[in-house]
Amino acid sequence: MDNYPDTAAAPLPETDLTEAEVAPQLLPLAELHLHIEGTLQPELIFELAERNGLALPYSGLEELRALYEFSDLQSFLNLYYANMAVLQTEQDFADMTRAYLARAAAAGVRHAEIMMDPQAHISRGVSLETCVNGVASALATSVEDFGISTLLIAAFLRDLSEESALEVLDGLLAMKAPIAAIGLDSAEVGNPPAKFERLFAKAREAGLRLTAHAGEEGPPSYIIEALDVLGVERIDHGIRCMEDPDLVERLVDERIPLTVCPLSNVRLRTVDTLADHPLPAMLAAGLNVSVNSDDPAYFGGYVDDNFAQLQAVFELSDFDRSRLAANSIHSSFASEERKAELLDELNGG
Numbered sequence: 001m002d003n004y005p006d007t008a009a010a011p012l013p014e015t016d017l018t019e020a021e022v023a024p025q026l027l028p029l030a031e032l033h034l035h036i037e038g039t040l041q042p043e044l045i046f047e048l049a050e051r052n053g054l055a056l057p058y059s060g061l062e063e064l065r066a067l068y069e070f071s072d073l074q075s076f077l078n079l080y081y082a083n084m085a086v087l088q089t090e091q092d093f094a095d096m097t098r099a100y101l102a103r104a105a106a107a108g109v110r111h112a113e114i115m116m117d118p119q120a121h122i123s124r125g126v127s128l129e130t131c132v133n134g135v136a137s138a139l140a141t142s143v144e145d146f147g148i149s150t151l152l153i154a155a156f157l158r159d160l161s162e163e164s165a166l167e168v169l170d171g172l173l174a175m176k177a178p179i180a181a182i183g184l185d186s187a188e189v190g191n192p193p194a195k196f197e198r199l200f201a202k203a204r205e206a207g208l209r210l211t212a213h214a215g216e217e218g219p220p221s222y223i224i225e226a227l228d229v230l231g232v233e234r235i236d237h238g239i240r241c242m243e244d245p246d247l248v249e250r251l252v253d254e255r256i257p258l259t260v261c262p263l264s265n266v267r268l269r270t271v272d273t274l275a276d277h278p279l280p281a282m283l284a285a286g287l288n289v290s291v292n293s294d295d296p297a298y299f300g301g302y303v304d305d306n307f308a309q310l311q312a313v314f315e316l317s318d319f320d321r322s323r324l325a326a327n328s329i330h331s332s333f334a335s336e337e338r339k340a341e342l343l344d345e346l347n348g349g
């Protein structure tokens, strides 16, 4: 196991520094926890509604933005799913994806593993082909267009049935959708990982990589179940592992990646403030954590904003920031060759 410095919370930095002096240098990194539908910015919601001739239930941007105050995961999911109504055509999905890639490139992202929620589109009458091909068409040229290598993750909604998920996975396999992995997201509490044992077994047999949200709002036992019953390689969020010292020890020993999303946790009230976030304690414990944006259009920031705000609150050392970036690369589902390229770039090569 590597040694990690103690990164106890520090007071806010001096305020007479300019933003440029405070802003940490951008590190080349991998974003591993990103819902493409959560990158739909309010401006794009209005643009797509107009293009598709849809009336929105908000009079304008201000009225929509006023709704971005969340009390928990479900209060966010309600708005997140409602806003997807504007995504109708392949072009809409491609435009949303390209907008994310452009912003991610400016944030230092060099590799992105992008989740999408096919069931949230099929249930509104948008075909699997339309949503998948739209996102995939933008990802197909992400290296040339944005300098970002990409992988697509089909995420399944855990508040729906396993039968629904199996049907969609069959559809994805039948259309030879360019997916590298499956994930599990949506309302966590009351929908434990074991509900999806057959889905994950089938995906593994099909050669797909496996990840699942666990320990965001749900208890540490959901993290254990995701590892032991689903056999996932990564845990999305996982912050509640800190309540179970034996689990922390296991996650450290097995180098299980945890894709942590600090601004998301604040906005969804899983932590009170950023200063209360367990990330420094997770680093100090030797956990394999990375920093990610989750749903940046809803949570006030992309991955660079997450780093900048962490830096402002915790004064992360250069070592911590490099470790977080290196963890993101090591924990990705990219080829060993691509990982080596990314690590070379991180090391100034």
Ligand SMILES: Nc1ncnc2[nH]cnc12
Pocket: 035, 038, 073, 080, 185, 186, 187, 213, 216, 264, 294, 295
């Ligand atoms: N933070 C999150 N947790 C669970 N499901 C999600 N879907 C989009 N964002 C999510």
Ligand SMILES: [Zn+2]
Pocket: 033, 034, 035, 185, 213, 236, 294
């Ligand atoms: Zn998420």
